Each structure stands twice: as C-alpha cells, then as structure tokens.
Amino acid sequence: METVLKTLDEVEELAAGVLSAHGCDAENAASVAATMRAAERDGSASHGLFRLPGHVALLKAKVVNGHAKPTLEPLAPSALRVRGDDGFAPRALAVGVPALTEMARAQGVAALALTRVVHYAALWPEAEALAEQGLVAIACTSSPPYVAAAGGRRPVFGTNPMAFAWPRPGRAPMVWDQASAAMARGEVMLHAREGHAVPETAGIDADGRPTTDPNAILKGGAQLPFGGYKGAAIALMVDLLAGPLLGEVTSLEAGASASVGGPQLGGQFVLAIDPAKMGGDATRAEALFSALLAEEGVRLPGDRRLANRGRTPVEGVAVPVSLLREIDAL
Amino acid sequence: METVLKTLDEVEELAAGVLSAHGCDAENAASVAATMRAAERDGSASHGLFRLPGHVALLKAKVVNGHAKPTLEPLAPSALRVRGDDGFAPRALAVGVPALTEMARAQGVAALALTRVVHYAALWPEAEALAEQGLVAIACTSSPPYVAAAGGRRPVFGTNPMAFAWPRPGRAPMVWDQASAAMARGEVMLHAREGHAVPETAGIDADGRPTTDPNAILKGGAQLPFGGYKGAAIALMVDLLAGPLLGEVTSLEAGASASVGGPQLGGQFVLAIDPAKMGGDATRAEALFSALLAEEGVRLPGDRRLANRGRTPVEGVAVPVSLLREIDAL
Secondary structure (H helix, E strand, O other), X not given: OOEXXXXXXXXXXXXXXXXXXXXXXXXXXXXXXXXXXXXXXXXXXXXXXXXXXXXXXXXXOOOOOOOOOOEEEEEEOOEEEEEEEEEEHHHHHHHHHHHHHHHHHHHOEEEXXXXXXXXXXXXXXXXXXXXXXXXXXXXXXXXXXXXXOXXXXXXXXXXXXEEEEEEEOOEEEEEEEEOOEOOOHHHHHHHHHHOOOOOXXXXXXXXXXXXXXXXXXXXXXXXXXXXHHHHHHHHHXXXXXXXXXXXXXXXXXXXXXXOOOOOOOEEEEEEEEOHHHOOOOHHHHHHHHHHHHOOOOOOOOOHHHHHHHHXXXXXXXXXXXXXXXXXXXX | OOEEEEOXXXXXXXXXXXXXXXXXXXXXXXXXXXXXXXHHHOOOHHHOHHHHHHHHHHHHOOOOOOOOOOEEEEEEOOEEEEEEEEEEHHHHHHHHHHHHHHHHHHHOEEEEEEEEEEOOOOOHHHHHHHHOOOOEEEEEEOOOOOEEOOOOOOEEEXXXXXXXXXXXXXXXXXXXXXXXXXXXXXXXXXXXXXXXXXXXXXXXXXXXXXXXXHHHHHOOOEEOEOOHHHHHHHHHHHHHHHOHHHOOOOHHXXXXXXXXXXXXXXXXXXXXXXXXXXXXXXXXXXXXXXXXXXXXXXXXXXHHHHHHHHHHHHHOXXXXXXXXXXXXXX
C-alpha cells in the first residue's frame, strides 16, 4: 500500500478544511479534526482520516448538523445532559466533559447523558480526558445494528464500544476502549477496503454461517459479539445505558429509522468517579500494573497507543495515497 | 448423583442453623441464609448450599467475623460507604442497598463502597434489589487471584464478577451476573467435585498449557478470562473498581496476604442510576427485549434463573446427599 507521510498538524488541517468545506462551522470542524488528529497520533488509523469521507457523507445527507450548538442542562444533582443538536459527538463532549469533571469532583460520582449526537470516533479520548483530571471514567455509545445476539443471526446490537480510564500519577492514564463486537466495525471496514480476510470469530454471512470475508459480514451478514454470550451481555448493557437510560434510541431503533447507512443519531453515556471521594486512591493500582508488566507477554491496555503517541509527533503518520485521493475528490 | 428434595424454607433454615452454630449472630446468619435461599430458588446450585462448608471454614479460620456490625457513612453527596466489619457481604448489603437506593433517587446517580467484606455469593441479588426499585444497577467485586492476564500464565485477577440489572415494568428485572473468567470459580469447583471435565477455554495448568482438568486449574494453574484480551480488560476494570477505587485491596493483594485459601476480605462497588433522573425511561427497553426474544435461539440474560424461580418454591430443590452429609459433619 502506497502511503504519504503527513505531520499531525497536516492531518488536523486537512480534516478541518474538508469538514468546513462541507458545512461544518469552525467549532464543529475543529472538535472533529482534533479527535481525528488524536486517533492518528495514537496509531488508530481506523478512527483517523479513514473516517473523513464518512463524515462528509453524513453532512451531505444532512444526517448531521455541521452547525450544531450543543446545550448543557443539569438533570439532577449528579446528572447532566448535553443535547447534541444533531451534531458530531466531539463538539458536544467539548461542552459536557468539563462540566462532568466539575460535578464528579463535587458529588463523588456523576453521569453525563449526551443525546442527539452522531458518535463516529473512538471513545477513549473522552474517557482519557476525565482520567487526566484524576477521575475514573466509563463511557459507552451504541450504533446501528451490526452485531447478532448470542445464539442469533440477525444484527440487533451496535458494535457498542465501552471505554474505561484510570488515572495514573505523572503519566498518561490507563485506558481501554473496546467494541462489544469481536472486531471493531472500523477494523472490519478497513479489512474490506484492503482486501484482507477477518478471523472466523468476527462475524457470520447472510445465511448465519461463520465467514472470513469482511464483505459478507458487512453486506447482509452480522458481526458477532466477543466472548459469546458474555460479550453479548456487555453489548446489551451498552445499548441500554446509551439508549433508553437517556431517553435515546437503541441500536435497533437507530437502524430502523435510518435514511442512509452508517452511524446514526443516538446517545452516549459517560460516568465519572472521583477516587478521593470514594475512600480510595488511584495510585494504589500501580502495584497491580507493575505486577502485570512483570510477566512476559503481558501488556497494559492502551500501551500500543501510548507508544505510537511518543513516535508520531516526530515521525508523522503514513496516510494511504488511495485515501488521500478519495479525500481530494470529495 | 443421589439427591434429596428440600423446600426453600428447609434450605434457608439449614443454612441459618449451621451458620449460627459456627459463630454467626442472628442477623449475619439470616442475611447469608437468605442469599443462599435465593441462589437455590433460582437454580444457582454453585452459589447455594454448596458454599455452606466454605462459609463455615471462613468462620472457623476467623477470616470472617460472624458478629459483624456494618456501619454506614456518607462520603460525598453521591457516594456512600459501608464498612463491613470483616463480615460476609450480605449483611453489609442489607445496610447499604436501601441507603444507596434513596441516594440514587435523590441524586440521579450514586455509588456504594463496601469495604472489609467477604463476598462469597452471587452478585445478582443486590443488583436485582436495586432494579426492583426502578434503578439501573452495576455491581462488581474482586477475589483472590485465580485468573491469568491476557497473554500471561500467572493468576493475577480474581474471577471478578460483574452484574448489571435493568428494571422492567410489572415483572422481574433483566439481570446478568457474569465472571470475567471464562467459567465461574464455583462452576470449576463444582466440576472438580463431580469429576467432570471443563471446556479447554476455562483455564491452563501449572505449565501454562490449556487443560480440561478442573483440578489442574485449581491447583497450581490459572483460570482464563472470557473472550481473550477483552475479557481481561473487564477483569482489570472490576479489580480496580472494587479495590483501589475504594481504598481496598486488589485481587493480587488479597491473595498475597491470605492466611487460608478461598475468598478473602475485600471490597465491592455498587452503582445505581435513576433513569427518570437521566432523561430516560426504562420501559423503552421493552421493544429491544421483544425483538431479541422474537429470534429463535435467543434468550434474555437471567431467563433460566427466572424460570427456576417459578418452579422451585413449589417443587423444592434437589440437594446432593453427599453435600448434606458434608454439612451434617460440620
């Protein structure tokens, strides 16, 4: 695959420019572009510029409001809502996360409901932002139905990612962000784009048979949850927390009302907990982290992202020429 | 296996009597016995009378205080702690769950830290109790190290169960309760007791090789997380939430300081969220539940337990004669 090296500044400028040219105002374009930059910085190509054409398609189809003005409102002493005004999630998060941080510190625990947003990015950035402020964070969001239930063959759940972040003294937080699907949708799409097979655990074809063809999964088939019925239980939890808990749609409802394919308007749930208000101490986890790392073959979640983060600001990121051509043609 | 039918009242009386005879006061004995009754009622034999000898061993070894007087204290506007006074968790939960319910309704979201408890039961009872009050609940607890990290062979995590409960109008809540281990410890123990093989995904032997022998896993080996590194990430989250977040031990620390094997003193984290205070509505999930059940081969989590619950109060439960003999001999 032919690639071109881009600096992270170039990545962010390219993204912001394309988004602005397709109907985003400056604040919305900047929020989304910053999130794409963070993905590329951390080596998460499937959440970086690769998603720019999808963002443009959502703007063109008027699924997403490029001029969204998210509004913050308290719901209860420990609950907040940001109405996303049909925009991309990063703009709404820029409004909600600082308020959630403040509330969690005062209350011990607090939850943020994002509604009417399209979440088409990774979840770790918002979880990490909270942990950088010393809070423990859980975030989840649903998506249109792509994943079969345990024992089923119809897509009912979104890939329903969940992120967890834990603060660490003097270093980047420990953060994981994983789809309830065996494989992230973005990864399946990337495999399809690059003509690669996927593992047999990733999904089933239209007849419910396991397949290694990403196109068979994407067209008429279904992804599978990770870890069988236990992963499906996680997917169900995520669907409920990001949907009905917030007065928002389930993945199934989002899919049923969709006028175009891909990500749809829906909800996001973000929880923040202050260890200092729970009688705890985040630094006490360091002994466990050290014990994990002492064993050969064991890594901490997010280690690869952090290693990339040390490298890409200096070396830049390799962007496929085919993707740049596609972006140029937009 | 030879069994004897017992009514649920007989199960509860037997448990309470044995616990009282081994140093539990009336309140502690009643709390634990009620939890064992609930397990037997729902067909969860591995959390029922099967655990009575283990409870007695913990009392005899003075790991657990049979006269525990748990104390409730507010930590923050949305955070509560119950110090368990080294007792079994059901007694501390009897103190903490009503207070958590009230706090979550007032605040929207609230968290309960249980400390210095031995949690040697299922987690779903406390999650279900909250959902019966209309709240969404998440509960988790750690345990001594039994489970290897992803890519590792040393036991570092507890089986680290997590429970999730969602309220349903006019019927029992939807509740799941699952170990982060591929197989619950109780199930591995039950298989060892009954001389049955376990699936190859359940664990590794002392040399790090996959095995179907439950004894090789229990003695010198390690259980495996469900779903590979994603299940291990869940196990890590549970360990952190039930431990350092609350000023409590990690599974690894609990194991290192243990004077006897089996469950140890540690923490439990319980979160409750009021959908009405999050802009949501629990009944909106019913459409998703119906869609799931409309597909052949798909069940809702907890369905089997609820089916047993309809049956056992009338039919009683079959208790192995070998177990009753073991209990008699205590």
